[in-house]
Amino acid sequence: MPPQSEVEPYAAIRRDARSGMSGRALERKYNVGRRTVVKAIASAWPQPRKKPPPRPSKLDPFKPVIDEILRKDLDAPRKQRNTVKRIFARLIDEHSMSDVS
Structure with a gap:
């Protein structure tokens, strides 16, 4: 099975939240944290990941x-x-x- 994009779990969380599922039940069902559930309900699109700043080389x-x-x-x-x-x-x-x- 190919890996899911981040949009698919967000859509599933939003769909189950609209049907009346509680936040804790969503956390358990999708194996995510509370923050992820809150972010998924707030926005259909996940925030892009931030790239870490480049580290200086010892050379x-x-x-x-x-x-x-x-x-x-x-x-x-x-x-x-x-x-x-x-x-x-x-x-x-x-x-x-x-x-x-």
């Missing part, structure tokens, strides 16, 4: 350094270019990077 302070290393690697012969492991080691040794794995 943000080191991105210019990494970009510079990669820019220099463009001119280097293939066998002499830095690997990810080597760039990580350089950041720890030369730039005192900590708390990053």
